[in-house]
Amino acid sequence: MGASPAKLVARDIVVEYWLPRSEQLFTAVDGVDLEIESGEFVAIVGPSGCGKTTFLNAVDGLIPIADGSLTLDGVEIRAPGRDRAMVFQQPGLLPWRTVLGNIMFGVEAQGTMTKSEALQRAKQQIEVVGLQGFEDAYPLELSGGMQQRVNLARALLTDPEMLLLDEPFAALDAQTRELMQLELLRIWNRDRKTALFITHDIKEAIYLADRVIVFTKRPGRVKTEVDIDLPRPRGLRVKRDPKFVAYEDQIWDSIQEEIAAKPERLLAGTPG
Amino acid sequence: MSIKEIDRVLPATRGETTRTRQYRSAVKPKRWKRYEAMVVGTVAVTLFLVLWQGVAVANQTAKWMPALFLPSPSDTAEAFVKLFTDPRQNIWADLGTSGFEFATGYVAASILGLVMGIGMGWYTRVQYALDPFVNFLYATPRIVLVPLFIIWFGIDWQSKVAVIFLGALFPMIINTMAGVRNTDAALLRVARSFGAPEMLTFRRVVLPGAVPFILTGLRLGVGHALTGVVVAELVAARHGVGKLISDFGTTFQTPKMFAAVIFIAGTGVLLTWTLQRIENRFQTWRPQIKS
Numbered sequence: 166m167g168a169s170p171a172k173l174v175a176r177d178i179v180v181e182y183w184l185p186r187s188e189q190l191f192t193a194v195d196g197v198d199l200e201i202e203s204g205e206f207v208a209i210v211g212p213s214g215c216g217k218t219t220f221l222n223a224v225d226g227l228i229p230i231a232d233g234s235l236t237l238d239g240v241e242i243r244a245p246g247r248d249r250a251m252v253f254q255q256p257g258l259l260p261w262r263t264v265l266g267n268i269m270f271g272v273e274a275q276g277t278m279t280k281s282e283a284l285q286r287a288k289q290q291i292e293v294v295g296l297q298g299f300e301d302a303y304p305l306e307l308s309g310g311m312q313q314r315v316n317l318a319r320a321l322l323t324d325p326e327m328l329l330l331d332e333p334f335a336a337l338d339a340q341t342r343e344l345m346q347l348e349l350l351r352i353w354n355r356d357r358k359t360a361l362f363i364t365h366d367i368k369e370a371i372y373l374a375d376r377v378i379v380f381t382k383r384p385g386r387v388k389t390e391v392d393i394d395l396p397r398p399r400g401l402r403v404k405r406d407p408k409f410v411a412y413e414d415q416i417w418d419s420i421q422e423e424i425a426a427k428p429e430r431l432l433a434g435t436p437g
Numbered sequence: 438m439s440i441k442e443i444d445r446v447l448p449a450t451r452g453e454t455t456r457t458r459q460y461r462s463a464v465k466p467k468r469w470k471r472y473e474a475m476v477v478g479t480v481a482v483t484l485f486l487v488l489w490q491g492v493a494v495a496n497q498t499a500k501w502m503p504a505l506f507l508p509s510p511s512d513t514a515e516a517f518v519k520l521f522t523d524p525r526q527n528i529w530a531d532l533g534t535s536g537f538e539f540a541t542g543y544v545a546a547s548i549l550g551l552v553m554g555i556g557m558g559w560y561t562r563v564q565y566a567l568d569p570f571v572n573f574l575y576a577t578p579r580i581v582l583v584p585l586f587i588i589w590f591g592i593d594w595q596s597k598v599a600v601i602f603l604g605a606l607f608p609m610i611i612n613t614m615a616g617v618r619n620t621d622a623a624l625l626r627v628a629r630s631f632g633a634p635e636m637l638t639f640r641r642v643v644l645p646g647a648v649p650f651i652l653t654g655l656r657l658g659v660g661h662a663l664t665g666v667v668v669a670e671l672v673a674a675r676h677g678v679g680k681l682i683s684d685f686g687t688t689f690q691t692p693k694m695f696a697a698v699i700f701i702a703g704t705g706v707l708l709t710w711t712l713q714r715i716e717n718r719f720q721t722w723r724p725q726i727k728s
Binding site: 246259276 | 621624626628632638642646
């Protein structure tokens with residue numbers, strides 16, 4: 166790619182699970198090869214169960230890779246680190262903590278800030294994600310969309326080099342999802358952090374990303390990459406742009422090829 | 438209203454009056470429904486007491502069986518008052534003894550149960566090591582150990598504390614362990630992803646989440662501990678409420694015996710109710726089983 170080395174470099178990543186019930190090794194990701202440039206927003210789409218979330222977990226350092234090399238800024242990824250922050254599919258908020266307390270949990274866990282500094286920054290972060298007036302609300306009092314704002318704010322407060330997003334809007338209703346996509350782009354546009362976004366929603370991927378990577382069916386590897394040449398900032402109307410629709414068709418065709426292909430082996434209840 | 442009717446909405450009929458319409462509406466609950474449980478419960482208990490009084494009085498006049506077989510509620514109430522006012526009775530010495538035994542055994546069991554429950558919940562190996570002992574002792578009726586404790590610790594408070602302690606210990610261990618084990622896996626993943634050290638994960642994620650379970654353990658422990666007090670004292674004791682009941686029984690003072698039994702039951706209900714109220718305040722974040 167460019168002259169400067171990429172932010173995230175994944176070379177021939179293999180991730181395997183041991184299945185206790187069938188006593189077999191199960192390959193979830195088999196030879197993923199990709200690079201993400203600094204400041205780039207990349208989305209990965211693929212048929213369900215293709216290993217895209219597994220790959221993201223490996224990038225976060227939550228699960229070990231069996232083979233290949235995975236580096237962020239040239240440093241090998243072995244465990245979760247301060248240079249990455251994850252926005253989870255399930256909000257994962259502490260029910261006994263207020264919005265403010267939950268937003269601070271990430272930096273508290275990392276131990277990088279004093280409490281007063283964290284509190285002050287968390288209050289700023291609340292403005293950024295649009296949760297003013299809900300500082301002292303508890304997660305159970307919030308809607309799904311608002312919970313995901315907290316989830317996002319918690320990750321952003323740690324000021325990571327790279328933001329990892331694991332289908333954060335998948336559980337939201339269609340309208341809230343669109344709104345949150347718009348919000349995410351608005352927030353991302355402030356400092357344009359390198360971002361890796363996992364989704365099964367093709368439109369969401371095109372709308373958000375600079376580049377969409379399509380995974381093959383299980384075991385997952387990169388099938389195609391599509392550069393999304395749509396101007397930023399993007400409003401929701403861009404989704405009806407003929408160019409947008411063309412991207413959608415292209416990616417959908419690619420995924421359909423995968424679904425139509427004869428499955429190698431189907432194992433029920435295996436992690437995607 | 439039965440459970441089946443909760444969702445029933447009666448269809449509106451054309452031409453009916455507002456009043457009828459409101460009556461038929463299932464949306465707005467009737468005000469008295471809030472007190473329904475209390476009212477029905479009170480009525481049932483009152484009916485029971487009246488019936489009991491009737492049978493007892495009839496028995497006393499007709500002499501079907503000796504009056505001491507069945508003291509009436511009024512006899513029991515009278516005995517209850519006498520129990521607390523008669524200076525010869527010296528009930529406070531017995532209450533003091535039982536209260537002290539209860540408090541000592543219960544507090545000790547709560548502390549050790551908490552520590553063991555956390556240890557067994559957090560460290561699998563600790564659980565593997567202690568599980569056989571916990572299962573064995575939990576399955577043993579603690580009552581059968583009373584004679585042994587009397588041999589070991591004598592008939593004074595020490596043997597009672599031992600029984601109470603063993604009674605309250607297991608609900609505490611088992612519930613605390615369940616609370617620690619039930620920690621939401623998603624929350625643990627979040628903590629791990631942000632690189633939280635083990636101690637921080639424990640203090641900020643696991644322990645607060647286990648609070649509702651710990652409170653349940655404390656509540657269930659009360660019942661076991663109270664049983665322990667009375668039973669241990671029934672077997673052999675110098676003072677205590679259990680000893681009192683035993684004395685009343687062997688001397689055929691049934692009204693006083695009834696009064697003492699009701700006193701113990703009342704204590705149990707009151708303590709359990711208090712702990713249940715505290716528990717309810719924490720219910721909202723008991724980890725839900727997600728589908």
